[in-house]
Amino acid sequence: MIEESYHLEWLVVSHEPRRWNFSENTNLSEVLVIARKREQANEDERVNCINLWRQPRNAVEALGVARALLSSDPPDVQNDPGALEVAPSGEKLGEALSVPWVWLRGRLWSFPCTFAQAELVRALFHLLDGKLYLPGEGLFPKRGRIPLCALQELGELGFDRRDIHDGFTLARSRTSYPAFWGHDAEAVLSMAQRPNRYLNPRSQPAQGRPLRHASDLWPKAGQVLIAERLRLNTQRLTAVFVERKVLSNVWWPLATELSEERQKALVLWLNSTLSLLMLSGHREETEGAFIGFKKPVLKQMPVLDVRNIGDPALKKLAQAFDQFANDPLLPFPEIANDPTRTAIDKAVADILGLPDFGILRELIAREPILCLNLDRLMLRTA
DNA sequence: GGCAGACGTTGTACCTTCAC
DNA sequence: GTGAAGGTACAACGTCTGCC
Secondary structure (H helix, E strand, C coil), X not given: CHHHHEEEEEEEEECCCCCCCCCCCCCCCCEEEEEEECCCCCCCCEEEEEEECCCCXXXXXXXXXXXXXXXXXXXXXXXXXXXXXXXXCCCCCEEEEEEEHXXXXXXXXXXXXXXXXXXXXXXXXXXXXXXXXXXXXXXXXXXXXXXXXXXXXXXXXXXXXXXXXXXEEECCCCCCCEEECCCCCCCCCXXXXXXXXXXXXXXXXXXXXXXXXXXXXXXXXXXXXXXXXXXXXXXXXXXXXEEEEEXXXXXXXXXXXXXXXXXXXXXXXXXXXXXXXXXXXXXXXXXXXXXXXXHHHHCCCEEECCXXXXXXXXXXXXXXXXXXXXXXXXXXXXXXXXXXXXXXHHHHHHHHCCCCCHHHHHHHHHCHHHHCCCCCCCCCCC
C-alpha cells in the first residue's frame, strides 16, 4: 500500500550499540519511517536515509539533527560521492544518504540502512548490481559484471526447525538421518563440517502437533548449510559444507542438484567478505547483532552463479575451498585481521579478476553491529 | 464452476532454557 | 543478571473436498 500511494521520505536507523531501539519499552531493533500520502507518484521522489551512529540524547540535540538534515540534501548512494555528515554541534552523530524512491520500491527498504558507514552501503548497492565498489578506486570489473544469480536458481532451501521437530527427535545413537545441530560459536570454526547429531523419525506426533513424515522432510536435506540466524558479534561462519547430506535446526540446508565442486565453490563465496556484505543487506535484525535470514528473502539474494563461471574458475574455487576448508576463521568482529578470511577473499578476487578488496574487511570490522562499540568508528581527540 | 470450510503447510514472533 | 541458543504457539497462506 505504501509503495503505491505514499512517498517514503525518511528512514532513520540507530546503529548505536545497545540502543538499536527508539521506543522506551523494547530492546528490539527499530526503524523510524516517515511517508507522505500523495495522489500521483513522481519519478523524482527521493528517500533520505539516516544511519545514526549515536542517538541524540535530548530534544535540543534531536532538533539540531533535524535542522541539519532539512538544510542539506543527502547525496545519492550510487551516483554521488561521500555522505552528508550529521554533526549538528560538532560531534558526528551519523551519516545520511538518499536513494530514488522508484529504485527502492519493490526492493528491501533496509538496503540503504544496512551499515553505519555510507561507503559500505554504497558497496552493497553496487554489489547488488554485480559490481565491486572500492572507495577511492571505483567500480570493478571495468567491463561486465560479477556473475550473480538468485540463490533459488541454485537449489531449494530446506525445512525450518519447526518442521524438523514435527518429524524427528534427537537420537542417542547413529541413525539413517544425520544432522548438523546448533551453532556454537566456539565449535563451528571452519567451512568443512561433519554431522554432529543424528535424528530419530517420530512414529507419533508431538503433543498438539501434526506428524511430519521423515520421508517428506529428508528430500530437502543438503550438504550446503546457510545460517538461519547469526550473532554477528561472536560467530564466524555464514555457511558450511557438510561431508554428508544433513538436516538442521538453525541452518538452512540447500537441496540442490549442483555437483560437489560447485557446492564447494558456493560455500567459499558465501564466506567471502563480498557475501557477508550481501548477507548483511538481506538480514532481518532482531536485536542488534542477533539477526536472522528469512526464507523468502534469502532465496532472492544474489550469490555467485557457480553454474556460469567457466570450468577453470570453478576448479580453482573448489581447490581454494579444499585448501582452506579446515582452517579456523576468527569471529566476524576480527574479520580485518583474519588470515583465513583474507585467503578466501584473495582466492575469490584472483579467480573473478577483481582487485584486492581488503578495505571492505576493514570497513565491515568497524561496524557497530559487529564489534558492539563505536570506538572503531569515532575519531577520538584528546 | 464457484464457494466455503476443513485441513495441511509454511514462516516467524515470542518464549524458555542454558551457560557464565 | 545477561547474553546466547534453542523450542514452539500461532497466524497466514495454500490446497483439497464436498456441496450447491
